[in-house]
Amino acid sequence: MTAVTDTTPVCYLVLIGEVELLRELFSCVLVPRAVVAELLHEDAPESVRAWAANLPSWISVHDNPVGPTAGMEELQVGELNAILLAERAHADIVLIDEKSARRVANARGLRVTGTLGVLAEAATRGLLDLPAAIDRLCKTNFRYSPSLLKATLERLGSKKP
Numbered sequence: 001m002t003a004v005t006d007t008t009p010v011c012y013l014v015l016i017g018e019v020e021l022l023r024e025l026f027s028c029v030l031v032p033r034a035v036v037a038e039l040l041h042e043d044a045p046e047s048v049r050a051w052a053a054n055l056p057s058w059i060s061v062h063d064n065p066v067g068p069t070a071g072m073e074e075l076q077v078g079e080l081n082a083i084l085l086a087e088r089a090h091a092d093i094v095l096i097d098e099k100s101a102r103r104v105a106n107a108r109g110l111r112v113t114g115t116l117g118v119l120a121e122a123a124t125r126g127l128l129d130l131p132a133a134i135d136r137l138c139k140t141n142f143r144y145s146p147s148l149l150k151a152t153l154e155r156l157g158s159k160k161p
Contacts, residue, residue: 002028004086005095007038007078009115012097014051016136021122023058030089032064032081062089075101086110097143116144116152123156130156 003026010031013019022029038044039052055061065084072080079101086094087108096102097114105112113121115137123130130153137144 001026001092002030002089003093003095004030004032004082004089004091005035006082006097006101007035007076008097009095009118010035010039010052011044011048012115012137012140012142013118014048015045015140016133018119018122018128018133019051021118021127023056024127025118025121025125026093028060029058030060030062030085030091032062032078032085034064034081035078036061038076038078071107072104075104079104083108083110115142116148120152120156 003022005022010019010022013021036052036055040049044052062085064081065088067084067087069080069084072083075083076098079096079098082094082096083101083105085091086105087110091110093111093113094105095114095118096105096112102112102114116134119128119130119133119137122128123133134149134153
């Protein structure tokens with residue numbers, strides 16, 4: 001399964017020590033250069049910058065794609081390029097957390113999930129303890145919908161950490 005990821009899921013998976021889940025869940029992980037630039041930005045956490053400075057071999061970096069961007073004016077550069085790359089690469093899924101970018105990706109016919117979806121899928125496959133991972137995530141500045149968090153935990157039979 002090919003996945004294209006935006007900046008936020010990678011950032012938070014690095015921060016909670018679970019970025020390797022991407023390699024385990026997806027046969028191919030693509031990122032546009034714009035996402036790498038955001039991961040390397042001076043405002044990114046040091047651990048994220050260090051990870052992005054030495055990308056693992058299972059990450060495939062692609063030039064920022066060119067394509068129709070009508071309706072994408074409000075998106076950040078990483079989100080926009082992740083959506084365009086997902087379209088160009090015919091990716092199976094695009095990883096994005098921002099609600100407006102998720103709506104745009106869905107409207108363009110892409111399958112979308114975010115950080116919580118990655119963690120839930122990994123838990124389903126027995127790759128991690130979901131409540132513990134979400135507890136680590138909640139200790140960062142990750143923004144999430146309380147109802148989505150509750151639904152994710154309940155769907156997998158877990159209780160809030």
